Each structure stands twice: as C-alpha cells, then as structure tokens.
Amino acid sequence: MTGAQSRIRAFGDGDLAEIPELSLLAWDPAFESMEKVLGSRVFHLIWPDWREMSASLPDVDRAQRQAERVSEAPVVRPTSTTPWWPSSTAAWSGSSPTS
DSSP: OOSSOOOOOOOOGGGGGGHHHHHHHHHHHHHHHHHHHHOHHHHHHHOTTHHHHHHSOOOHHHHHHHHHHHHHSOOOOOOTTSTTSOSSGGGGTTOOTTO
C-alpha cells in the first residue's frame, strides 16, 4: 500500500458526523452513471435531490429498533408437513436446472 496508512478500528462517537460526506463520495459515481443511462429528465423524477437524501444523517435509533424487530421475528423453516413444500425431492425430478 502506498500513500496514507489505513487501519481498522471500532466506530467512535465522532465518526457519525463524517457519514454524510462518505456517503456522497461513495454514491456519486453510481448516480452519475444512472443519470447518463436514464437521461436527466427521468433521473430527476426518480431522485429529485439524491445528494440531500444521501447527505442526511441516518436515524440511528430507528435503525436499531428495526434491527431488534428483525432479530426477534420468527424464522419459517419448511418441513415435510408444510403444505407448499414437497415431501421428497422426487417432486422435483426432471425439473432441476442442471438436468
């Protein structure tokens, strides 16, 4: 690696303020490309001001609540008694994408 040295560290309280600038740097090439593909008129109908949207700080408390709800949600695992799940792989014979 040449130039500036990098190091991985834990997220600190002062880091939150730098997220909007980082977001703009990261998303600028993607939105620039999309504007070229879609044309300015259509692009601005979809994303009237993507920079403002990307530069706004995330609602950390809301994100934490959503993560907690997701982690508490039940996980559905198909079993042989699940009505839409075939009881054996014989139901798939001949329809495999590799056959």
